[in-house]
Amino acid sequence: MHERLEFQEFLNILNMKYGFIIGDKEAVEVTSSGQADLEAFSDNAIRLEQRLSSMGLLRRLSNAVAYVENPFAKDGI
Numbered sequence: 808m809h810e811r812l813e814f815q816e817f818l819n820i821l822n823m824k825y826g827f828i829i830g831d832k833e834a835v836e837v838t839s840s841g842q843a844d845l846e847a848f849s850d851n852a853i854r855l856e857q858r859l860s861s862m863g864l865l866r867r868l869s870n871a872v873a874y875v876e877n878p879f880a881k882d883g884i
Contacts, residue, residue: 811866812875814852814856817875818852819833829855830849831849856873860873864877864878
């Protein structure tokens with residue numbers, strides 16, 4: 808990843824590419840069928856955001872939007 812991604816877009820890519828259901832927006836189908844609690848998925852997204860931030864892979868800007876970025880990415884690769 809060479810550019811930053813908005814956190815919700817990052818969660819959507821994880822869902823589309825790998826089938827990971829982390830946040831509540833991706834879990835709508837599972838929760839609407841009564842198989843899981845929507846709040847649990849929301850908590851998962853918060854925990855992932857906190858973890859990425861502690862590792863220096865997520866930045867929250869002054870407009871309250873969180874961006875996932877790879878500080879180790881090299882230009883042109």
